[in-house]
Amino acid sequence: MNIQAVKAIYRYEMARMFRTVVQSIIAPVLSTSLYFVIFGSAIGSRITEIDGVSYGSFIVPGLIMLSIMTESISNSSFAIYFPKFTGTIFELLSAPVSFVEVILGYVGAAATKSVIIGVIILATASFFVDIEIAHPFVMVWFLLLTCVSFCLFGFILGIWATGWEKLTIVPVLIIMPLTFLGGTFYSISMLPPVWQTISLFNPVVYLISGFRWSFYENADVSVGLSLGTTLGFLIICLFIVRWIFKTGYRLRS
């Protein structure tokens, strides 16, 4: 394995994050903090507890998921799309690297950024609401799995995109609605039965449910199913990336 290449890509991408710290970290943390202020404190005080958890505390796992999913996609899709856009991708394509090193470098760096954002949001939330983490190891697992899976998804998106519009269309038109309808701000048990059934087709429900369980031991679906769904998503993304590098889809002519 070309360890030097992994280090080079990782360090390069992390440097980009620190160079754009306002956009990379402060912006998502600020916008999520506003959710806490509005939904947690202002509106949340008028909403009764959900499964024995105050509304402000209840939305914390969902908001962390919302943030890390969108940031993971955004970070990793931009990381690979920008070299394609500027033409510097030629260097990566002519380098002695396989898809494994590329993934470890780009997805590793993007996932690190997402984890940092997740941790900062968690710390910020603790200033507004009471937070308990019943299963810290499971929480970390879900956090890591989600970051890596969505970074892989973003990476695929960045390769697939042939323009800036395509790069934003999937996060805005698909991921964002799925996240908002995936139980970020509510438990799906609060929905009418028909909508509960429909919600089960939304993969984000499983992520948020599992992550929330690690905090409050409350889940809309079983934790095993949540973990399985997240792992399944990760494996599918890995296979797609492997296929992309094998065939050169939208990379090599």
Add this chain to the structure above:
Amino acid sequence: MHPMISINGLTKTYAEGFEALKNVSLEIRRGEIFALLGPNGAGKTTLINAVCGIVTPTSGEVLVDGHDISREYRLTRQMIGLVPQELPSESFETVWNTCRFSRGLFGKPPSPDHLEKVLKSLSLWDKKNTISMQLSGGMKRRVLIAKALSHEPEVLFLDEPTAGVDVELRQDMWNVVEELREKGVTVILTTHYIEEAEKLADRVGVINHGEIILVEDKKKLMRELGKKQLVLSLQAPLDAIPSQLAAYQLELSEDRNELTYTYDTMRESTGITALLNELRAADIHFSDLFTSQSSLEDIFVDLVRKKA
């Protein structure tokens, strides 16, 4: 010793059906400077990109130092540096960081000493902390060369390295290429400046419509295909070339003041002495004379036209 690069029956047909390379076979010798010439769209860049792994060939085989570029891509790509034709740059990165990134990407551990040497040789040392977007086009071109050299390649592809750079910078780059030759680096150069190939290359290859139409030692090529001409400025205009001089196939200029004799330096006798004697016998006097030789550019244009 096997060649540094061996290309056998390489073809590339793009998805839209365009055949960019047609059964190309070519050998590049170790340590030589090889100039690949050809008009726009001839297949030069496709050929380079196929060797470097950017373009997937439709069929054929490429060996670098005896290793297959598909099966042993890690080994072969480590040996190759590429300076592309365009000027892509990591706009917000410093020159130093972008070169350090390139070295790592090609599997080499950090070596500030080597990077310093490369940047100094390209007059980039004082720009090492400048971000790429603040550099001029010529400087960006140097950065691309520095990046390609940062991992100490044994083979360097220079795709139009001096396109759009000023005369001084072009001379600097030629010096860098000469230094690389002295270090034993094999350089494959594509260029539109035939003068560049004429100055630097050991051998010349001409590609047109995806086919290699000629590979020859530069000096031999210029000797064999290059025409030499003797131009005589006449003391008085000549109405017509006398019939006794027909064997020399002289050309009379439009203003009838110059006679041009084309001869072959490879022949035992150039015929110049005999011609001058015959001119005197025909009472044709001249006030001046000079000789000229075809440049590589003339030869290239001739070749491409003939094969078109």
